[in-house]
Amino acid sequence: MAETIIKIDLSKSPYENDMIHNRWHPDIPMVAMVKPGDDFIIESYDWTGGQINNNDSADDVRDVDLSKVHFLSGPVGVEGAEPGDLLVVDILDIGAFENSQWGFNGFFSKKNGGGFLTEHFPEAQKSIWDFNGMFTKSRHVPGVEFAGLIHPGLIGTLPSKEMLDEWNTREKALYDTEPDRVPPLATLPYADTAHMGRMSGDAGKAAAAEAARTVPPREHGGNCDIKDLSRGSTVYFPVYVKNAGLSLGDLHFSQGDGEITFCGAIEMAGWTHLRVGLIKDGMKKYGIKNPIFKPSPIKPQYDDYLIFEGISVDESGKQHYLDVHIAYRQACLNAIEYLTKFGYSKAQAYAILGTAPVQGHISGVVDIPNACATLWLPTDIFEFNVKPNSEGPKKELSGDVDVPLSPDL
């Protein structure tokens, strides 16, 4: 069995574990060294570091402190890796811990993070998903069970100082265009809750003040939330610092394209089995700026879909110009409306779109003024038939359970 090079204790705060960090900075020390060809296991907290519990209240989702996330395991150094190389990462397997066979999906309050459909679901809600082997179902969302497309929501390499500066500059410029916005346009460095791994003292404090937050995906990978970057796939990461510095966390048991509920996927703690390799000078050889990857040969295959279209006309009927974001929102809202005909609440339908392996395709981006996006809903995840027929839909659910909601205080 491969060695577990980063271990965690779910009963302790991630701040007590110096192999964890929650900011990006070039100077965070490596917590372990591996060689090209090695395979090893890394344990990870859920992205909130244990702030969310397996119960029937959404209070913890409402009250979550989003400056503390995401708790990442690493960085792991790779011998011989130098800036300009490509770090090849085989994700050999991922799993939940034996004593923690559950995950959560939440909608954040619009006042605390929000989400893709925050105007429609402005208050905190939470569903709990139990894992049964490779499958999951939720006591809050009946009638649906599916195989997990398990993946790390967040995985990446350490940025160089130059790259970090570029990130801070461009994100601050955006933030400054509307500094009072709720939720904000960007999450800027914030030292108070920073966990800088094995950096400490004044150097740690200084770094914390400029270290990048973990929320967005960036050139090094990061919080891509790409569902297909799943166990079995191979990822090629740009290397920006000596030894690369690979960190990961934010494990998802399953997620739909877009991770539209923000909190988001079925979030879990667990372990990841990796193997690393190097392509020397690969960034230049292949012209790589962002990571690229190959999909897994062993992922859930739900091949029968019902596909919903959305165009860039918003809920008020206003026309937008080739806006895929709005088009995808409409496709999602169309799918939610459809599912209510079978007895789902809108929140349950939203939770399904956020967690199940739905696909979101950019179908048309040139036919002015409407972008066209499609939401692909796999039909085999439902215990009943959701395909249209001449008799119309049958109300399959009694409506006696719903996704718990905690109103803003």
Add this chain to the structure above:
Amino acid sequence: MAETIIKIDLSKSPYENDMIHNRWHPDIPMVAMVKPGDDFIIESYDWTGGQINNNDSADDVRDVDLSKVHFLSGPVGVEGAEPGDLLVVDILDIGAFENSQWGFNGFFSKKNGGGFLTEHFPEAQKSIWDFNGMFTKSRHVPGVEFAGLIHPGLIGTLPSKEMLDEWNTREKALYDTEPDRVPPLATLPYADTAHMGRMSGDAGKAAAAEAARTVPPREHGGNCDIKDLSRGSTVYFPVYVKNAGLSLGDLHFSQGDGEITFCGAIEMAGWTHLRVGLIKDGMKKYGIKNPIFKPSPIKPQYDDYLIFEGISVDESGKQHYLDVHIAYRQACLNAIEYLTKFGYSKAQAYAILGTAPVQGHISGVVDIPNACATLWLPTDIFEFNVKPNSEGPKKELSGDVDVPLSPDL
């Protein structure tokens, strides 16, 4: 064999054929009536009505008159269809004409339509694609051959008067925000080049003045350019007028998600074999506003992909807020850069992304400020190995052919 209810003559102008129209209006008369359960064949011009030729000059793409497109075949009336129903359309098959086994892909000049990457490819270019049975390749883009994911770029039902008014109102409002923009923000009604099918006289002129252009997708379907709405799929269209009025055209031999080259796909003339059915009162029963569809059981399956990520930081390094459009553009640019390492020109790489069955996924839309989009490039369409390895890419092409370019006049 099913009856061909709409025939065309490629040697004549579509304006001479009264079973063709190029605007959307509720009063365009049905050109044929069918019954639920019927299957039948409809012939179609390519979307430009024959403006583009099979040669090695992009002059025709540069000089195309975009107010004339798209030439649609129909409308076909369905007995018993009433507003509020769902029209079920089985796309049983699609093909090119025996004596027209080729298609074209073009980049429009930025001064005449532009495209998704118009800032990078501002001048007209054109590639010709030959069909060999179910496969296609181009003398202008060597080293690549793939099976066609044949589909109608444009298919939809006639709008009601109320829906037409809504379209005109909202699109005019957008247009008016920047009326001098090139290309414009929207294409407004334009009577001069309108082909109103069997409407003529004063009524035809009045209708032409308000009839909707065919460029964008809308609630009735229309120019969705969804590659997966391919032969073998089943589509459920909202019905807005008595007898529904189904029209289609803009056939594509193949296209990538987004149809990023605008002209766009591999455009062809051809025939479509359809079967229709009805779900009475289906719009309300299923809560349908836009069409939904089921994918085909018989479509090209390229399962080995190389996946490129893009985030919403633009080419100048400017940060944008959750902008999937920009993120997908970056993913496309990343893929283009990658392909140049194997000897392709950027224009050839762009043409491949526009024509081959690439997927565009909305991967993350909540991780502020970066949207994350992915471009999935099927690797098996290339005659050589395009996957990364430690030795680096091999220049596989001599560079002696390129996509013809015609400079602006």
Add this chain to the structure above:
Amino acid sequence: MAETIIKIDLSKSPYENDMIHNRWHPDIPMVAMVKPGDDFIIESYDWTGGQINNNDSADDVRDVDLSKVHFLSGPVGVEGAEPGDLLVVDILDIGAFENSQWGFNGFFSKKNGGGFLTEHFPEAQKSIWDFNGMFTKSRHVPGVEFAGLIHPGLIGTLPSKEMLDEWNTREKALYDTEPDRVPPLATLPYADTAHMGRMSGDAGKAAAAEAARTVPPREHGGNCDIKDLSRGSTVYFPVYVKNAGLSLGDLHFSQGDGEITFCGAIEMAGWTHLRVGLIKDGMKKYGIKNPIFKPSPIKPQYDDYLIFEGISVDESGKQHYLDVHIAYRQACLNAIEYLTKFGYSKAQAYAILGTAPVQGHISGVVDIPNACATLWLPTDIFEFNVKPNSEGPKKELSGDVDVPLSPDL
């Protein structure tokens, strides 16, 4: 459009067309020459040369003359091909003729050919299948519609004299072990009904007396009846004579693994679009004795199966030793029994197994004494749900139609 190098006239007997033959012999003259890289079209009779009609009687199936089949189009010579080479054949597309959009499936009388389940279905029966674009359904087998996995049942290269002699020797030896068997153990040369293409006179008669019948698959390909050797696949054939001599026929609109009904698949006349290439000395380079092939990227994908097991204990309860033939027969009988619970007659169920893209897997061949074979029935081809559930099956068919049967005379 590719040139049609072999044309046929369905209204005339194949014996009148000298580009057709129905025996294998090295001296049959090439009817056309092509070069490596060429693509071209070949028209073909159905395998019986028009003996079966589109009607509701099985008399023609009962009375068929099986010494006349299969009518093959060719041989086509390939310039530069020499014994020892591999002939690379891309099957670019296959289709039925526009005015012949139907096919047939039959069970032969046990007295005239029989079939895999001839003890269970000893008399002639026939079902007619209509083609609707890429899909087919039958007026004799309601409730089922599926996309065609179109392929040539028979395709191969001319044998050398040595190979022909080997075939004749080994098949005669088998035949002689039970010369009076009905049906016989092998079909030996039979000059009376031989069509030797462009061979005539005494040479033709002499060749006809020793030419191999077309029934079995052999080292050159031949009547493999492999459903996955479908349009879009690439086949590598051994070359035994100068210019290879490629012939094909016996087109199938669809077939299940095993072609268990013998007549067998959905048989049709039609055209095939091919492209050829050569691997010089390829037989030795790759150690090839029988053809190998790569499957198509564009074939029907029915991914939801119900899988039936069979073991090598026969219908009487007798134990056989690792006999896959008997095990597969049991799996088929199990599937037939299952389908009767939904209202199908056994003959209808048998016709479905023979025509739909069912898979037959050799699951276990070492666990003495039982071989284990599996029959994979795609569930999405049915208009109703055939999966097991706690309520039991629902009789979906009224039983008012069946597969026509013609008793032996």
Add this chain to the structure above:
Amino acid sequence: MAETIIKIDLSKSPYENDMIHNRWHPDIPMVAMVKPGDDFIIESYDWTGGQINNNDSADDVRDVDLSKVHFLSGPVGVEGAEPGDLLVVDILDIGAFENSQWGFNGFFSKKNGGGFLTEHFPEAQKSIWDFNGMFTKSRHVPGVEFAGLIHPGLIGTLPSKEMLDEWNTREKALYDTEPDRVPPLATLPYADTAHMGRMSGDAGKAAAAEAARTVPPREHGGNCDIKDLSRGSTVYFPVYVKNAGLSLGDLHFSQGDGEITFCGAIEMAGWTHLRVGLIKDGMKKYGIKNPIFKPSPIKPQYDDYLIFEGISVDESGKQHYLDVHIAYRQACLNAIEYLTKFGYSKAQAYAILGTAPVQGHISGVVDIPNACATLWLPTDIFEFNVKPNSEGPKKELSGDVDVPLSPDL
């Protein structure tokens, strides 16, 4: 986490564990009871009960005592199950033990069990396969790595007394036709090495004398060795005794269709996570005699194959009548010959066919006298390109390692 209802200790003999048995008999007592809807975990020995070690000698494979296998975990009783019901089993997941991340594949000596190609590989050989997450590779078979299609080789319900008698009668009849054969035609009851679970004393001895051996698959399931009966699939078993009595073992990390090496798959110890349900009176309702099953949505998908044909002419050139067994053997031999061109030894190639997810299709069983079988070799499991091209194969392996062989003593 689901409860582990059967635990094992790999350091102890399976004969010491009374929740294990290695014979089928209706009177073996249930070792645990579960209810419909329950999910639970069962641990299992490898099929030999630990006779084979992780080393580089095949002595243990040569000397294995095949009368002791297979060691099964169970029987588990299901409340409410009665003869005539269908037991629904969801295989939720399967895994190797953390401290036992390896498996073995072997060829038995022809004198001790043999195998599918025992005439070609008459002596004992063994390869060891290491598990790396979801993937496996072997130090004895370089250049190949693939995802595991993990499944229980053996799973079934207890037979009734009547069924047991039928098995014994028919297998004895076969055995008696050639009682001195090596290997024998069937494995008859053998009390000496029987492990009857919780049966003991005289009753146990009497039962052992008539209990069925575990080698073949039978009506209750048993040793089907069906690779697609993998984790994620749902199986419907006939129930023959009160409480059904579900037992399983013989876990495989991966196997090709046919399990042609007999020992056979990549054999491992591990755990299985199951959920059970009932369809009352399901055998009659659905006409079920043998188990049926639905495949998994999450299994390795290798979609690019090279397909080898085989016909029923044996290695000596002798013609056999529609013998799928021989046809499949030829297809396997053809594939082995092909792989030697890339540097594999024949034993390595044979090991690949036995362990990787190759498919074996019954392609034609009616074209007298030749059956046609196909062996589908997934090409993406190789680290190099194994597809044919005009330059011929490249010797990719140095040949410095091979599959260890232990000559007969």
